[in-house]
Structure formats: structure tokens, C-alpha cells
Amino acid sequence: MSTEFAAPVAPDGLLDRLGAAAKAGGADAVEITLLGRAGEYTRFAGGRVHQPQDILETQYSVRAIVDGHAARAAVGTVNGLDEAVRRATTAARAMAHGDHGNATVATPAAAQDVVLWHDDTAAFDAAQRAQAAGRTMREAEKAGGHAAGMFGRALTQIAVVTSTGVAHHALATEAIGSLTATVGDGTSHWIDLHRSAAALDLASSVDRTIAEAVAGQNRIPVPDGRYTIVLGPQAAGELLGFLEDAGFSGELAAAKVGLVAQRAGDRVASPLVTVADDALATVGLPIGFDMEGTPKRRVPLLTNGVVGEAVTNLATAKALGTASTGHAHIAREEVPTPVAANIVMDAGDATEAELIAGVERGIYVQRFWYTRLVDRLTATITGVSRDGCFLIEDGKLAQPVAGARFTHSILDFLSTVDGVGAARRSQPVMNVWNGSVTAPALRGHGFRFGSAKIEEN
């Protein structure tokens, strides 16, 4: 059954409607941001599609500014928009006590065109997804195991209008696939997302993942120690997601904490490591502008290992005396803060097999799990390896290994990188709207598995 794949809010006349509301509030300036998402997800496990979901969500968020003080009011449908403008204006007025605040809205500027629509994603409907889920579960069963995963498509919509003339609208397709195959004690995981469903290469990704689970049986523990490791794209992307915590956010830079504040221009990683926040790239989830209506630009985080810039929104850019890079974000239950939402690492030229071939003894890690910052100063994180991990011996994958805890500095790891893969994959960033990290496979050295040694004390 093919289902309608329509924009969360009809685009015709949308900017005019938002513009009229923005100008009617009586505040010094008003910004209205529509975030919409029509998502369909076919989630499967245990031999069935256990969670088919068809979710439409819209939010109209109004930011009103009075005497430099800002307040926001959001509603779920356009019916309440004018009331939201009134509420935000009233709250902003209540916050203005005679002193002048710093809040502003974006200056009108053209956003760069990026390719957002793919017909193949529009065609990735419930019937296709159910068929793919069924085939995946059957293939896993044939291999003696089982599969759990999710295939989905979505339409993401953003519109930003200000009373000062900003007017942007974007409607973007999104396709996502993820799978965990389990055979005996062997597991393998795959995740990828793209504006285009075809880019997921779904059938071969599923087949490869099941084959890896078969190969991953009879796992042995990882002895504590330091290893040369080859990280698959997902594990590598997980580490890159922590760069922001190391000081690439405008909030930390303004507080004079972290790498950009303390070590801008210094080399902290291997020359092979070039990472940017780049929402204009063709991978991940490109988008042309942020929630404040600022056109996004590529922000170099590490260029050949050298510390670059922080991502900013209007407020942190003002504190730093720069222009916003277009990274405004509001996470749920958190204060608004700029976020590196589209992290992309430059690819190298090696295959994973070539990276592995250069390792006499080490570990291949497909997926990390539950990674958390331990120490901001050293960018040390902890977590566990989870699926698809193998010992490497004499340049080849050898015995499968069980998940193991690690605690290691991502900067220490990135400083040892001596091999970068050519193929990249993308994954979502938790709690970040339209967030993605795109990474290649990486090879580095001295990576610490196991807890800190008691005898080191």
C-alpha cells in the first residue's frame, strides 16, 4: 500500500502567513520558526513488525524581542500562532526592566541551495519497507539467527520568517535504515541515513550485516590493554560527535573553556584528520539555514589536525564578536545553545581491508555504545564496544571479541590516526534536530580497553 508523502504544512502561502503573524505582534522584532516532520517508521524485531509508526508533528515557535530581551512561545498548529506571538511579546516585555538586552534576529541573507528532495525516498513507502523488513527477518532466520531494526522515511520541513525580512523555507526527504543481526553470540549492526533512500543500498547492507553476525560467533573477551584499533564508520562517527564537548561550541568558547578558546591554531590531531560542521555537504542531512534563519556555512573544526572555529548562534556569536555560523538549536529540557549538527569528516583513500591489513595485532570495532564524557579538559570519554568487533592478527580479522569497556581521550586517539577510509556512513545525533555525523573508517593506536589499572595508582 502506498501512502501519501506530503509536507507537514502545505508550502503554498506559508511564508506570507508567517510573515503576517510576525509583523502583527507589537514587539521590536519577531522571529517565527516552523519545524515539521512527517515520519513513517517500520520497526521490526522478534519475527514481526512490532512498531509501525506514522507520525506527523509540527511546531510553530515564536521569538519576540522587546528592548533586546527575548521570549519564546510555541504552538503545535497554525491555529494558535497569533496567540503565540502575543504571549511571546508579553513575556519579552515582562523581562525588559529598563536595561537593554542583547537579543537580535538574523539579518536577511540568501541561503545556499542544497539538494533536499529525492524521489526514491518518496517511493520508500510502507509496502516497500514492510517487504524489506520481512526479507531481512527471513534472511537472518536462514542464517540461524534473528534481526531487529528500523527502516523509515520522513519529510522534514523548516521555515523561518522574521519581521525584519528573513524568509526561508526548506522541505527535505530523509531515509534511514538500521539493523542489528544476531546469530548465536555474534552480532552485527548497520545504520545509515541520507536524503536519498537509494544511497542506503539497503539490500546489500542487510546481507553484509547478517554475514558479519555469522562471522562474529564464539566471541572471546578483550583483555585489558592498549591496542591499535580500526574503527568502522559508525564507531568513528560516535567519537567525532564528542568534538563539540571538547570546545567547538560557541557557548564553551565564550566561557573560554575548551579547544577553540585555549588552543585555536594548534595541531591536536593527525594531519589526516579534517572534520567540519558542514550542512552544505551532500552527505548526512544537509540543510541550508538554521532555526534563527541564518544561512549555514561550513565551519572547520579540525583541518589537517589543527584546531579551527566554534559553531555559533546569534547570541554566542555576539558574545564572541563574530557572525553566527548558522547553528542555533534548542534541545528539549535544555537552554538554547549552538550545536554542531552536521559533522562531516573528510574521507581518505583506503578500504577497510587495507586499514586492517596494516595492523599486526589489534582490534576492529564496528560500534560503540553509551559513550559519555568523563573529562572535558582531555576530551576523555568512556563507553563500551558492542557489535561486530574482532581481533586483528597479521593484517586480517581473526577471533570475534565481546563488548568491552574503554576509557580514552578522543584527542589522543585522533592524534594517532594513520589511516582513513574512503567510504563514509552517516548516523543521527541524539537529541539534535536534523543532526547527523558522517565519518569514514579510521585506524589509530594506543586505544585503552578496560578500566584504569589499579596498579597504575
Next chain:
Amino acid sequence: MTAHEWGALADDAYARRVLESALDTVDGRVQYADARLIECEELRSYAQLGADPDERIEQNVGIGVRVLVDGQWGFAARPLAADTDAAAAARQAHASAVALAGSGKRVELPPREPASGRYETEVAQDPFAVDTAARHELLAAWLGAASTPAEVAAAQAGVNAKRQHRHFADTEGSRQHQHLLETGAMLVVTAAGHGDVQRRSYPNSFHGNTAGAGWEYLASLAMQENAARVGQEAVALLTAPAAPRGYADVVIGAQQVSLQIHESSGHALELDRILGDEANYAGTSFIQASDVGTLRYGSDAVTIASDPTRPGTRGSFAFDDEGTPARRAALIDRGIVRNTLSTRDSAARSGLALTGAARSDGWAYLPVCFSTHVYLEPGDGGSLDELLDRMGDGYYIDDNRSWSIDNQRLNFQFGTEVAYEVKKGRRGRLLKNFSYGGVTPQFWGSVEAVAGPSEFRAFGYPCGKGEPKQWGFLSHGASPMLVRDLRIGVA
């Protein structure tokens, strides 16, 4: 006017009509259907050192309809902009179930007696009636107290409130109307200097603390005096000695115990994880369905229960999000696994008891197994001082700094913001960068004693699960507990 008289869905009779219009749309074509109609409004005010304050209020209203057709689930959710949206959601849910006909194992729900009723959070002072300027004056005062030391590089203070009308109806005849309200506060201080960066937080280290109560809850937190304390402690940590490595006896404070419960008890006991439904994302569990009733999870001192009927917490309610009446269930009873956190689907498939833990993030997401108010029963350990005295030499730690656990909820590593050396039962030096690790059943098996009811505190948490990820809002409570021979200094 009460704190629950607001918005479009305060009227139960109106909400019931909307729900029934959705159910009528699929009448006769489903084995089962339920609909949740929810209006939510959330207020957040923040103040930050060196930045403008932020104020936001967010409202949404929508309907989520779940159907079971020929053994296959279907689900659709829509914002409620027009009268026709409820029926549209029901039609789409039906269509998505029909699209799966014959595609996999069938779901059969055992019949359930209908349960209807109304529930309201007790509120003394409506947080939404507090003046905007007054809220920000309060935040400015907290921020001022926290940031007095020069080494404070960043600080955030915030207050939050959320009110919800949650209406439920199903084809078995249940009609439920819950009017919830919660209020919370947060403070985080970051100090930098002496070549280090340290943070302190209050009253909870993760998004502050939120209770099922009104503005009166803030008075119980004594934010002003605690703001000054955590500011000073953040600075003191910069020059504090690092915590050692090895094995030691440790008294863990209530906040850190609450997170330990969340990660290693609550998640491990979610029945959908146990059955493999979350294998692709959130993970599985080291506990198997067949372990219920026999597995030794902890020492005799450890009794952990789920009880959403206890008022005043972020996990308090009268009915879960698929209409099961709330009740107390002992999850771990004197160290033995007795129950799981279950939904109708997972309970039916496993043959285990239904404990009413189906919860969803508003109207837009499917109910899944989440914690409710899951807490460690207070023990006979007396006061915190008595517990320290019982320990003798060791460490007292509290307030989570970092947390990580594997996908089976077995191998964990936590760090705390503060640690104090304890000698002969007396707190001594402040230490920084304390961490500990272990394996869940061994850890809980090493709990020698739990402090008494006078030390019990509840903490409201957000939690993430599912694909697409949804948030759960829940509560964990604990008194401090004494753990023997814990591996410390693992980070």
C-alpha cells in the same frame, strides 16, 4: 480556578467525544484500538552567566491512535488542528496495520476489564500563574549566589513547569482522564582554573529535579543557599586531590543511587528489552523472562519497587498510557527478581505479570516499557551519619558526573561530582574525579545497608528510548546506601 483549568482539553466530556470519534472510525474493523488525546504546555525559564535569560512556553495538542488488526499493530499520530484530525489519525493507523497483514507473528491481547476514572496532580500553587519577572528575579538571585567565586566560568539556573491533559479511550470500554502538573528547578556551575575544569549541580545532576507538584515544590529545594554551596564546591574541586584507585567501601548518596537504579535496575527490568524488541537500539537485558521469581539480583537489603500511585513524583499517575490502572509492584524483593516493567503486549507474549509500565512521550509516540516511580525501599541503616559510622573508613560520594553502561545493563562505569574521604565515620577531605565500576548483580549484591526513610529523596528524570527516539518522564527514589568492596578509580 484550579491549576488544571486551562487550555482546550480541560473538559473531560469534550475530550471523550473526540476520542470516541476516533474509535468510531475503526469500529468493527479492529480487534482492539486505543486513542490518546493529549494537550501539553511546558514552561522553561533559564538564566545564564554572561548571557541573556531565556524564556519559553511550548504548547501542543494531538492524538495518537493504536489499532490491532488481524494480529498486527498500526499506529498514527496527528496534531489536532481540526475536528477531522482524530478520525484521520484512526484511518491512517488502520491502514498501516492492514499493510502488514500476514507479515509476521500475530499479537493476541488477553481481554481486560475496562477501567475508567479521573486523576489530578495535587497542586498548592500554580507555577503557570507565577509572574515572568518574578521567575527571572529568582533565577538571577540563584545565579548571583552560585557565581560569587571568581573561578566560576559558567553557570545556568532554570525553573520548569509542565501541565498536561491526558485522555484515553479504548474499544474495551475504558475512559480515563488525567490532569498532570509538574514543577522543577536546576542549577549547574562550571569552575575553571588551576589547569582544571569542574562542575557542580543541584538539585539533580541531570536536567535538574522535577516533581509532580506545583510551585510550592521549589520551597522544599532551598535553592538560594544550595546555589552558594555548589558554587563554592565547584571552585574547591579545582584544587582538591584526585580520588584514588583500588577497592573501597563507599556510601553512595541518594542522587547517585537514583541514577544507578535508573540504569541498572529500571532499564534492565523493561520487559520489551528482555524480549528483544529494543535489540537494535536501546539494547537488551542480562535478565531473562525465565529469571523472574528466581534470579538473585542483589543482597537482602535491596528491595526495588515500581509504584506510580505514590503522589508527588514525575512518575506518578493513575493509569499508564495504554489504560492499565497503576499499582505497586515489587520488582526486586530482598534481592530476588519478582516482576518486570511490562506492557500488555510484552506481558502477553512472555506470560509475565502486567505491571502497568506502558508509557509514551505525549500523543505522538507509541507506548513502550519505561520506568514509572521506581525506587529503592529505605532500609534499617538509619541516618546518613549512622550509615557513615557503620562504614568506618571509606568514601561518601554523590551527584552524577558521567554514566555509561553496556546494552545488557551489566557492565557499568559511573563518575560523581563529589567524593569525601571518610575516616572512622567522619567526613574528611573533598576529592575530585571519583569513579567506580562494576557488574550489576555483583554491585547490588554488595549492598550491606540502606539508610532509613528520613533520608529518602525522589528525583525526576527524562529518559530516551525507541526508534524514532522518544522521551520518557519518570522518577527514581532512594536513600543513601552502603556498598562494600567497590572497585573505584576506574576512569
